[in-house]
Amino acid sequence: MKTAIYPGSFDPITIGHLDIIRRSARIFDKVVIAILVNTRKIPCFDNEKRKEMIEKCISDLDNVEVVIKSGLTIDVAKEYDAKVLIRGIRAVADYEYELQQATANMTLANDIETLFMVAKPEYSFLSSSVVKEMAYYHADLSKVLPKEIIDEVQDKFK
Amino acid sequence: MKTAIYPGSFDPITIGHLDIIRRSARIFDKVVIAILVNTRKIPCFDNEKRKEMIEKCISDLDNVEVVIKSGLTIDVAKEYDAKVLIRGIRAVADYEYELQQATANMTLANDIETLFMVAKPEYSFLSSSVVKEMAYYHADLSKVLPKEIIDEVQDKFK
Amino acid sequence: MKTAIYPGSFDPITIGHLDIIRRSARIFDKVVIAILVNTRKIPCFDNEKRKEMIEKCISDLDNVEVVIKSGLTIDVAKEYDAKVLIRGIRAVADYEYELQQATANMTLANDIETLFMVAKPEYSFLSSSVVKEMAYYHADLSKVLPKEIIDEVQDKFK
Amino acid sequence: MKTAIYPGSFDPITIGHLDIIRRSARIFDKVVIAILVNTRKIPCFDNEKRKEMIEKCISDLDNVEVVIKSGLTIDVAKEYDAKVLIRGIRAVADYEYELQQATANMTLANDIETLFMVAKPEYSFLSSSVVKEMAYYHADLSKVLPKEIIDEVQDKFK
Amino acid sequence: MKTAIYPGSFDPITIGHLDIIRRSARIFDKVVIAILVNTRKIPCFDNEKRKEMIEKCISDLDNVEVVIKSGLTIDVAKEYDAKVLIRGIRAVADYEYELQQATANMTLANDIETLFMVAKPEYSFLSSSVVKEMAYYHADLSKVLPKEIIDEVQDKFK
Amino acid sequence: MKTAIYPGSFDPITIGHLDIIRRSARIFDKVVIAILVNTRKIPCFDNEKRKEMIEKCISDLDNVEVVIKSGLTIDVAKEYDAKVLIRGIRAVADYEYELQQATANMTLANDIETLFMVAKPEYSFLSSSVVKEMAYYHADLSKVLPKEIIDEVQDKFK
Numbered sequence: 013m014k015t016a017i018y019p020g021s022f023d024p025i026t027i028g029h030l031d032i033i034r035r036s037a038r039i040f041d042k043v044v045i046a047i048l049v050n051t052r053k054i055p056c057f058d059n060e061k062r063k064e065m066i067e068k069c070i071s072d073l074d075n076v077e078v079v080i081k082s083g084l085t086i087d088v089a090k091e092y093d094a095k096v097l098i099r100g101i102r103a104v105a106d107y108e109y110e111l112q113q114a115t116a117n118m119t120l121a122n123d124i125e126t127l128f129m130v131a132k133p134e135y136s137f138l139s140s141s142v143v144k145e146m147a148y149y150h151a152d153l154s155k156v157l158p159k160e161i162i163d164e165v166q167d168k169f170k
Numbered sequence: 171m172k173t174a175i176y177p178g179s180f181d182p183i184t185i186g187h188l189d190i191i192r193r194s195a196r197i198f199d200k201v202v203i204a205i206l207v208n209t210r211k212i213p214c215f216d217n218e219k220r221k222e223m224i225e226k227c228i229s230d231l232d233n234v235e236v237v238i239k240s241g242l243t244i245d246v247a248k249e250y251d252a253k254v255l256i257r258g259i260r261a262v263a264d265y266e267y268e269l270q271q272a273t274a275n276m277t278l279a280n281d282i283e284t285l286f287m288v289a290k291p292e293y294s295f296l297s298s299s300v301v302k303e304m305a306y307y308h309a310d311l312s313k314v315l316p317k318e319i320i321d322e323v324q325d326k327f328k
Numbered sequence: 329m330k331t332a333i334y335p336g337s338f339d340p341i342t343i344g345h346l347d348i349i350r351r352s353a354r355i356f357d358k359v360v361i362a363i364l365v366n367t368r369k370i371p372c373f374d375n376e377k378r379k380e381m382i383e384k385c386i387s388d389l390d391n392v393e394v395v396i397k398s399g400l401t402i403d404v405a406k407e408y409d410a411k412v413l414i415r416g417i418r419a420v421a422d423y424e425y426e427l428q429q430a431t432a433n434m435t436l437a438n439d440i441e442t443l444f445m446v447a448k449p450e451y452s453f454l455s456s457s458v459v460k461e462m463a464y465y466h467a468d469l470s471k472v473l474p475k476e477i478i479d480e481v482q483d484k485f486k
Numbered sequence: 487m488k489t490a491i492y493p494g495s496f497d498p499i500t501i502g503h504l505d506i507i508r509r510s511a512r513i514f515d516k517v518v519i520a521i522l523v524n525t526r527k528i529p530c531f532d533n534e535k536r537k538e539m540i541e542k543c544i545s546d547l548d549n550v551e552v553v554i555k556s557g558l559t560i561d562v563a564k565e566y567d568a569k570v571l572i573r574g575i576r577a578v579a580d581y582e583y584e585l586q587q588a589t590a591n592m593t594l595a596n597d598i599e600t601l602f603m604v605a606k607p608e609y610s611f612l613s614s615s616v617v618k619e620m621a622y623y624h625a626d627l628s629k630v631l632p633k634e635i636i637d638e639v640q641d642k643f644k
Numbered sequence: 645m646k647t648a649i650y651p652g653s654f655d656p657i658t659i660g661h662l663d664i665i666r667r668s669a670r671i672f673d674k675v676v677i678a679i680l681v682n683t684r685k686i687p688c689f690d691n692e693k694r695k696e697m698i699e700k701c702i703s704d705l706d707n708v709e710v711v712i713k714s715g716l717t718i719d720v721a722k723e724y725d726a727k728v729l730i731r732g733i734r735a736v737a738d739y740e741y742e743l744q745q746a747t748a749n750m751t752l753a754n755d756i757e758t759l760f761m762v763a764k765p766e767y768s769f770l771s772s773s774v775v776k777e778m779a780y781y782h783a784d785l786s787k788v789l790p791k792e793i794i795d796e797v798q799d800k801f802k
Numbered sequence: 803m804k805t806a807i808y809p810g811s812f813d814p815i816t817i818g819h820l821d822i823i824r825r826s827a828r829i830f831d832k833v834v835i836a837i838l839v840n841t842r843k844i845p846c847f848d849n850e851k852r853k854e855m856i857e858k859c860i861s862d863l864d865n866v867e868v869v870i871k872s873g874l875t876i877d878v879a880k881e882y883d884a885k886v887l888i889r890g891i892r893a894v895a896d897y898e899y900e901l902q903q904a905t906a907n908m909t910l911a912n913d914i915e916t917l918f919m920v921a922k923p924e925y926s927f928l929s930s931s932v933v934k935e936m937a938y939y940h941a942d943l944s945k946v947l948p949k950e951i952i953d954e955v956q957d958k959f960k
Contacts, residue, residue: 014488022567028310037601038569038599039569039570039599039601053287054437081434084777084778084781086754087781095512096513101272101585107581108735111575111604111735112471112734112735112768112769112774113769114604115604115607115768115769115775116769117330118604118606118607118788119766119769120778120783120784120787121217125509125512125513125603126603126604127513127601127602128599128601128602128604129599129601129602130585130588130589131601132598133449133452133453133592134449134450136270137270137271137277139268142274145242145720146242146278149241149242149245151242151278152278155277157277159626172355175913196411196441197411197441197443198329231346237700243376249397253354254355260744265423269417271444271447272446273446276446276448276449282446283351283354283355284444284445284446285355285442285444286442286443286444286445286446287442287443288427288430288434290434291431291434291749291924291926291927294744294747294925295744295745295747295748295751295923296748296928300744300748301339303716304752307715307716307719307750309716310752313751313752355553399939400935400936400939403939418586424893427893427927428892428893428926428927428932429927431926432927432928432932435924436936436941438946444910452586452589453585453587453589453590453593454590458586461558462594464559465557465561467558467594468594471593471594484878485828489812495822576902590822605767607765607766607769608765608766608903610765610768610907611765611901611902611905611909613902615904616902619874620910623873623874623877624909625874626910629909629910646829667915670885670915671885671886671915671917727828727829728829733918735901739897743891743920745895746920749922750920750922750923756904757825757828757829757919758919759829759917759918759919760891760917760919760920761916761917761918762904762905762908762918763903763910765908
C-alpha cells in the first residue's frame with residue numbers, strides 16, 4: 013500500500029487544496045492530510061476547527077485521513093509509513109521555497125520522496141491568506157472556498 | 171474618459187513611484203493614486219502625511235488625484251470608475267506577487283485590467299523599505315527620494 | 329486618441345492572443361496589431377495568411393487594425409503614433425525576456441510605454457508553438473484556437 | 487496497478503535521469519520510460535542505441551520498461567494506461583517550461599497527473615547537453631554518466 | 645592587499661557559510677566577516693556568542709577576521725577598506741533579493757563590488773533558519789553545522 | 803598574483819561587457835578575456851576581428867589580455883593559472899543558466915571559483931544579440947557599443 017502525506021496549515025482549506033487532495037487520492041492508496049501545528053504563529057482557526065472543516069469537504073473520499081501533528085514533516089511521514097510527500101505548487105515563488113524544503117527533506121530522509129503536483133491554472137492565485145483577505149473585506153467567497161465551509165469562514169470575519 | 175488607479179502604501183513615495191505616476195499620467199486621462207490603509211501594519215508616516223508628501227511631488231500634474239482608502243483594491247477602482255489598475259514592477263520577486271494579485275483581481279472583477287509598467291533600470295532596486303533603511307542610517311537620500319520630501323523624511327529619522 | 333500597438337508573429341493567432349486583443353480594445357481608442365516579419369525565420373503561415381486569420385477573428389471590433397511590418401517594434405509604434413506597446417505575459421520565462429525587451433525599448437524611445445497584460449490563467453500554457461505541436465499530432469484544437477481558424481490550421485497539418 | 491510514464495529524449499541517459507528512474511520505480515508499480523522521437527531534431531545516438539543504453543543501466547529493475555514512441559506524451563501515457571507522468575526538475579528555468587507543459591497536458595487530458603520529482607542537488611547542473619559538451623572535449627565522464635555506458639559515449643566522440 | 649567583506653547575521657554560522665568563507669579566503673588577501681547587528685530583530689544567539697562560534701570554526705585561517713558592526717554594509721566595507729563584498733547565493737529567491745541589494749549598493753558606493761559565489765549544491769537548501777527549525781525538533785545537525793558548534797546549538801534548544 | 807578569466811563570445815563586445823572588464827581589472831591582478839570558439843555556431847565577426855575590437859576598447863588597461871581559445875572554460879582557466887572565473891549577470895534567465903554552468907564547473911574543477919558580477923542597471927537589457935538586432939535595423943548604437951567599434955559594427959550591417 014502506497015501512502016502519501018499532504019502537509020500544510022490549511023487555515024482554512026481552499027478549493028485549491030481540495031483539488032490537490034482529490035487528485036492525490038486517485039493516485040495513492042491512502043492520503044494523510046497533516047495539519048502541522050506551528051507554535052510560533054497564531055492561526056485564524058484553531059487546530060480542531062481546521063480538521064473539522066477539511067473533514068466536511070472530503071466526506072466522500074474513503075482513503076483520506078486528517079491528522080493534527082507537530083514536529084518535522086518527515087517525522088510525521090515516518091509515523092504514517094508514507095513514502096511520498098505531496099506538495100501543490102503554483103508559481104516560481106512557491107517553487108523556490110518548495111525546492112529548498114524538498115532538498116532539505118531529501119538530505120534528512122532519503123527514502124521519502126517529495127512529489128510536486130501543479131495547481132489548476134484557475135487556482136494559481138489562491139492561498140489561505142488571499143481567502144482571509146477577501147473574507148475580511150466581505151468579498152464573495154464562492155470561487156475560492158469549498159461550499160461546505162463558506163458560511164463558517166464568513167461568520168468568523170463578521 | 172479613461173481613469174487608472176495606482177494603489178500602494180507610499181510610506182513614503184520614492185522617485186520610483188513618482189516615475190510610474192508621471193508616465194501613467196501621460197497615457198491615461200486621469201490617474202487616482204490610492205493610499206491603501208492597512209489596519210494590521212503601523213506605517214512610518216501616517217495617512218494624511220503620506221497624502222501630503224505625494225501631493226507636494228505632483229503639484230504640476232492636473233490629471234492626478236490622491237485619495238486615502240481602505241478595502242479591496244478592486245472596490246476602490248469601482249468607486250472611481252477606473253477600468254485600469256497600474257502596478258510598477260521591478261524584478262521577478264515583484265512579478266510573481268503581482269501576477270498572483272492580478273490573477274486574483276481578474277477573477278473577482280473581470281472588467282478591471284491590471285497593467286504592469288516596468289520600473290526604469292536605475293530605480294530597479296528602490297522601495298520604500300530600502301529608503302527607510304537608508305534614512306535610518308543617515309545615508310544620502312538625493313538619489314532615491316523626490317527632492318520635495320527629502321527634508322521631511324530625514325527629520326523623521328533624526 | 330490613445331493608440332496601442334500589439335506586436336507579435338501570430339503564427340497562428342491563438343485564443344490567448346485574441347483575449348489580449350479584446351481586452352486592449354476596451355482600454356485604448358485604437359489597437360494596431362503588428363505582424364512583425366522576421367526574415368531569418370520561416371513562418372508556418374505566410375504573412376498575408378496570418379493577417380487574414382487575425383482579421384477573421386476580430387471582425388466585430390471596429391477599433392482594431394492588422395498590419396504587416398518589418399523593423400524594430402518602436403519604429404512601427406512611431407509610424408502609427410502609438411504611445412503604448414501591449415505585451416501579454418504568462419509566466420516568469422516570458423517575463424524575463426519581456427522585461428529585457430521593454431527596458432531596451434525604454435532606452436531607445438522613452439516616450440513609448442510598454443504595458444504588460446496578464447494572460448488569463450486558463451491560457452497560461454498557450455503559445456503558437458504549443459498549438460502547432462498539437463496540430464502536428466492531430467490533437468483537438470477547440471480549446472486553443474479561435475473557432476474561426478480551426479479548420480484552416482488543421483488543414484495545414486494534414 | 488499504478489503505472490507511471492517517464493518521457494524524454496535520453497540522448498544519452500545521464501546519472502541524473504537514472505536517479506529519477508530508480509526513485510520512481512520505488513513509488514510506482516510500473517515505470518515506462520518513453521523515448522520520444524522528435525522528427526525535427528537529429529539525435530546524437532539513434533533511437534535503438536538510446537534504448538539499449540538505458541536498458542543496460544536498469545537491468546536490475548524488473549518493473550521498468552523502455553519504449554520508443556512518437557506523438558504527444560499524453561497519447562503515449564494513454565496507450566500504457568499510465569495515470570502518472572513523471573518529470574525530473576532541477577531549477578527555475580526547467581520548472582517554468584515544465585509548468586507550461588504540465589498545464590497544457592492537464593487541459594488536454596485531465597485524468598493524467600504530472601508529478602515533479604526534484605533532482606538530487608549534486609545532479610542539479612546535469613543534462614544530456616552538458617554531457618555531450620564534456621564528451622566533445624574529452625572531459626572525465628565518471629561523475630555524469632552511469633558507468634555502464636561511459637565507454638560507448640566516449641567512443642562516439644573520439 | 646585586496647580585502648573582501650562577508651556580511652551576514654550568522655545566527656548561527658552553518659556549514660554553508662563556512663564553505664563560502666573558506667573559498668573566499670583562498671581568493672582574497674583578507675576576509676572580514678561582519679556580523680551585522682539588526683536592532684529590530686532579536687537574534688537566537690547574542691552578538692558575542694555568534695562571533696565566538698564563527699571564530700571556533702575558522703581558527704586555522706589566518707587571513708580571516710570576525711567583527712560585530714551596525715549600520716549599512718557599504719559603510720562597514722569602507723571602514724575596513726574592502727573593495728569587494730562577498731555574498732553566497734543558492735537559488736533564485738536568494739538571487740532576486742541579492743540582486744536588489746547589490747544594485748542599491750552599486751548606486752550608493754560605486755567603488756565597492758558585490759561578488760556572488762555559488763553555494764555548493766549539497767548546501768543549496770541550508771540557512772540559519774532551517775538549522776534552527778531542525779534544532780528545535782532535535783533533528784541530527786551533523787550535516788548542517790560545523791562540528792565545532794553542534795553541541796552549543798543543541799544545548800540552546802534543549 | 804590573482805588571475806581572473808572572463809570567457810565569452812563577444813560577438814561583438816558591448817558596453818556591458820566592457821564595464822565588467824573594467825571593474826574586474828580593478829579587483830584582480832590580471833584579467834584574461836577568453837574568446838571561446840564555438841565550432842558549431844557561425845559568428846557574425848570572425849575570431850581575429852573580435853579580438854581586435856576588444857583590444858581597441860581596453861588599450862588603457864595594462865593588466866588585461868585577450869586570447870582566442872577552444873575547449874572547456876575550466877581548461878582555459880587552468881592554462882592561464884586563473885583561480886577565478888568572472889561572469890556578468892543581468893537577470894534571472896541569465897542567472898539560471900549561469901548557476902548551472904558554475905555548478906558544473908565546480909564539480910569538474912573545485913579549485914576554480916566562479917564569481918558573478920552584477921551588470922549595471924542601465925545595461926541590464928544589453929547583449930550582443932540585442933546589439934546585432936539594432937544594427938540590422940540601423941538603430942543608433944551609441945548607447946550600447948563602446949565608441950571605438952561603433953563604425954566597424956555599423957559597416958558590417960550596411
